Amino acid sequence: MRRTPKTGIEATLIRRILHALGASGKLRDIEVGPGDDSAVISPRPDAQWVVTCDSFFEQTHFLPRFHPPDVVGFKALARAVSDLAAMGATPRFFLVALALPPSRTGKWLDEMLAGMARAARRLGIQLVGGDTSAQPSASLCLTVIGEVWRGMAVARSGARPGDHLFVSGMLGEARLGLELVQRGMARRPSLRSFLRRHYYPQPRIELGRWLARHRLVTAMIDLSDGLSTDLHNLCRASGVGALIRSEQVPRANLPVVRGIEMNALQLALHGGDDYELLFAVPARHVPRIPARFEAIRLTDIGEVTRDRAILQQDARGRRKILHAQGWDPFRSK
Amino acid sequence: MRRTPKTGIEATLIRRILHALGASGKLRDIEVGPGDDSAVISPRPDAQWVVTCDSFFEQTHFLPRFHPPDVVGFKALARAVSDLAAMGATPRFFLVALALPPSRTGKWLDEMLAGMARAARRLGIQLVGGDTSAQPSASLCLTVIGEVWRGMAVARSGARPGDHLFVSGMLGEARLGLELVQRGMARRPSLRSFLRRHYYPQPRIELGRWLARHRLVTAMIDLSDGLSTDLHNLCRASGVGALIRSEQVPRANLPVVRGIEMNALQLALHGGDDYELLFAVPARHVPRIPARFEAIRLTDIGEVTRDRAILQQDARGRRKILHAQGWDPFRSK
Numbered sequence: 001m002r003r004t005p006k007t008g009i010e011a012t013l014i015r016r017i018l019h020a021l022g023a024s025g026k027l028r029d030i031e032v033g034p035g036d037d038s039a040v041i042s043p044r045p046d047a048q049w050v051v052t053c054d055s056f057f058e059q060t061h062f063l064p065r066f067h068p069p070d071v072v073g074f075k076a077l078a079r080a081v082s083d084l085a086a087m088g089a090t091p092r093f094f095l096v097a098l099a100l101p102p103s104r105t106g107k108w109l110d111e112m113l114a115g116m117a118r119a120a121r122r123l124g125i126q127l128v129g130g131d132t133s134a135q136p137s138a139s140l141c142l143t144v145i146g147e148v149w150r151g152m153a154v155a156r157s158g159a160r161p162g163d164h165l166f167v168s169g170m171l172g173e174a175r176l177g178l179e180l181v182q183r184g185m186a187r188r189p190s191l192r193s194f195l196r197r198h199y200y201p202q203p204r205i206e207l208g209r210w211l212a213r214h215r216l217v218t219a220m221i222d223l224s225d226g227l228s229t230d231l232h233n234l235c236r237a238s239g240v241g242a243l244i245r246s247e248q249v250p251r252a253n254l255p256v257v258r259g260i261e262m263n264a265l266q267l268a269l270h271g272g273d274d275y276e277l278l279f280a281v282p283a284r285h286v287p288r289i290p291a292r293f294e295a296i297r298l299t300d301i302g303e304v305t306r307d308r309a310i311l312q313q314d315a316r317g318r319r320k321i322l323h324a325q326g327w328d329p330f331r332s333k
Numbered sequence: 334m335r336r337t338p339k340t341g342i343e344a345t346l347i348r349r350i351l352h353a354l355g356a357s358g359k360l361r362d363i364e365v366g367p368g369d370d371s372a373v374i375s376p377r378p379d380a381q382w383v384v385t386c387d388s389f390f391e392q393t394h395f396l397p398r399f400h401p402p403d404v405v406g407f408k409a410l411a412r413a414v415s416d417l418a419a420m421g422a423t424p425r426f427f428l429v430a431l432a433l434p435p436s437r438t439g440k441w442l443d444e445m446l447a448g449m450a451r452a453a454r455r456l457g458i459q460l461v462g463g464d465t466s467a468q469p470s471a472s473l474c475l476t477v478i479g480e481v482w483r484g485m486a487v488a489r490s491g492a493r494p495g496d497h498l499f500v501s502g503m504l505g506e507a508r509l510g511l512e513l514v515q516r517g518m519a520r521r522p523s524l525r526s527f528l529r530r531h532y533y534p535q536p537r538i539e540l541g542r543w544l545a546r547h548r549l550v551t552a553m554i555d556l557s558d559g560l561s562t563d564l565h566n567l568c569r570a571s572g573v574g575a576l577i578r579s580e581q582v583p584r585a586n587l588p589v590v591r592g593i594e595m596n597a598l599q600l601a602l603h604g605g606d607d608y609e610l611l612f613a614v615p616a617r618h619v620p621r622i623p624a625r626f627e628a629i630r631l632t633d634i635g636e637v638t639r640d641r642a643i644l645q646q647d648a649r650g651r652r653k654i655l656h657a658q659g660w661d662p663f664r665s666k
Contacts, residue, residue, distance in 0.1 A: 011566075031381060032488045036570070037419040037554060038385035038479070040486040043376040048364060052371035053428045053476055055466050086370035095386045097474045131474075133388050141430045141464075141474035143386055146371070153373040155365045221370060233344075237369070 020113035039128035070115030082203035088212020089146030159219035159238035159280035175271025226272035226326025353446035372461035403448030421545020422479030492552035492571035508604025559605035559659025
């Protein structure tokens with residue numbers, strides 16, 4: 001039972017985290033901030049809270065050989081916030097449970113926190129709490145809290161037959177970035193622009209909020225596991241099927257890279273990590289969906305069907321089943 | 334880029350989790366439940382939200398050789414909820430991010446979830462969301478959300494010189510339980526009662542709420558890392574010191590176990606995992622603190638001092654520094 005006097009390493013670490021993430025400064029709507037047993041936050045009148053959590057593990061979600069620490073911090077927070085965007089919510093607060101090997105408590109941690117702080121500023125979200133643990137391998141568990149006007153949140157489950165299916169942005173670029181990174185091509189200047197989407201995803205908060213506030217959508221989901229898998233998730237929750245016109249799916253202009261054969265449509269359908277939005281729009285509201293929202297392209301890619309099959313149709317009208325071939329953490333590779 | 338068709342292992346796992354934790358039934362104040370991108374929950378008017386998160390890792394926080402899976406599930410949730418009790422909050426909602434090796438997705442998972450469901454029922458808290466990940470080693474990250482009447486939350490930071498320091502319950506029993514478990518004595522019938530506190534901690538929700546509602550306390554913290562460490566945390570947050578009368582510290586009646594020498598006071602001061610409450614009471618309110626709250630003993634163990642030193646005084650009046658010798662995850666053992 002004898003122990004050496006406590007050096008307070010954890011306490012020092014927590015102070016560094018609070019400082020890096022700006023939680024030692026002025027806080028909005030936070031009565032008790034991070035560092036206490038719990039945080040106390042004040043809801044706005046007439047708001048509902050929207051909460052979700054997302055884990056980010058070394059080797060599974062990031063590869064220390066390939067992903068700089070600031071990418072780890074930025075991306076871990078951004079992908080959690082994307083789940084708020086998919087509800088039409090405004091991000092407000094987050095908690096981070098950090099597990100770190102002792103070797104990652106120095107420069108790596110500082111850079112990771114700098115990336116997370118940059119994401120937090122851009123996403124307008126404030127740290128309210130967290131937890132630290134020494135572990136052999138690094139991981140982050142992010143809990144994010146947003147708010148939405150009462151009754152305005154958009155679930156996955158409201159899509160109805162006849163609704164049009166839209167996606168935002170270009171699909172497949174993030175997955176292309178991962179392929180380039182894994183092949184050691186991250187530093188080639190001509191390819192660098194393809195990495196941005198993989199490194200620093202931009203959750204579609206403004207778009208999600210706009211769609212929810214104007215009640216233009218019946219169901220919405222963010223594309224984290226890949227269009228095919230997330231479309232299956234939306235359809236299952238809504239009890240419907242879908243017909244996707246594959247030639248309409250907005251896809252990356254692939255760079256020509258010697259020795260790599262890639263199919264832009266396959267990347268767009270199954271690639272994952274896009275953090276774009278997939279949403280269902282009743283036919284009467286389709287004219288109100290602009291071709292672009294700010295700079296983000298919005299594309300009508302198909303429709304919701306009564307029949308529960310999920311089909312893709314090519315330019316010649318041939319149909320086949322669109323299998324969910326995106327990311328499943330429990331499927332053996 | 335070719336992949337095998339998705340088998341939906343994750344989807345099946347999520348359905349099992351929702352079913353086991355009762356989240357497929359009737360939900361209170363939850364507009365969109367777990368299984369969507371995020372949950373949507375409704376705050377009560379005039380309430381503030383209290384949020385915290387807590388990780389629970391294999392090898393660090395539980396030992397699969399010694400801790401049955403239902404203990405893992407019960408304890409992971411109970412210890413997170415203890416941080417709400419320490420604010421005087423009422424637990425409402427929780428999220429669980431689960432990382433599991435494939436070998437733990439069968440019976441182990443079912444038993445773990447049964448333990449967690451039992452804790453959830455006892456603590457009156459409902460599942461609203463989560464995340465699953467396949468990892469080589471099991472871990473759980475629990476985020477818990479509670480509520481408190483506006484302005485009633487008790488932080489660590491309000492203790493003032495002259496306040497009396499109280500603790501609830503008996504300290505050191507949980508640590509004693511761990512010592513017995515690690516020595517393979519968990520199955521001895523005569524020792525089993527000592528394991529209960531280690532296996533199934535009981536966060537002091539009712540007590541915390543009662544103290545907060547009657548504004549009897551200036552600062553409060555739950556004893557998770559051990560009295561010495563948590564007292565340091567409370568004093569640092571409040572900018573004060575403390576004098577503890579060590580003969581007053583309520584401690585376990587140790588069993589006589591051949592070959593094990595234990596010191597009840599050391600267990601009580603530094604043991605950790607008690608999940609009792611340490612709270613500061615202004616002198617004028619001390620008469621209002623009962624000797625017992627329900628069946629839980631409340632003991633005056635010392636006082637808050639202006640001088641920032643943290644001292645212990647023995648029965649003969651001799652004083653020495655009380656070092657923080659409880660749990661620090663980043664200290665090498």
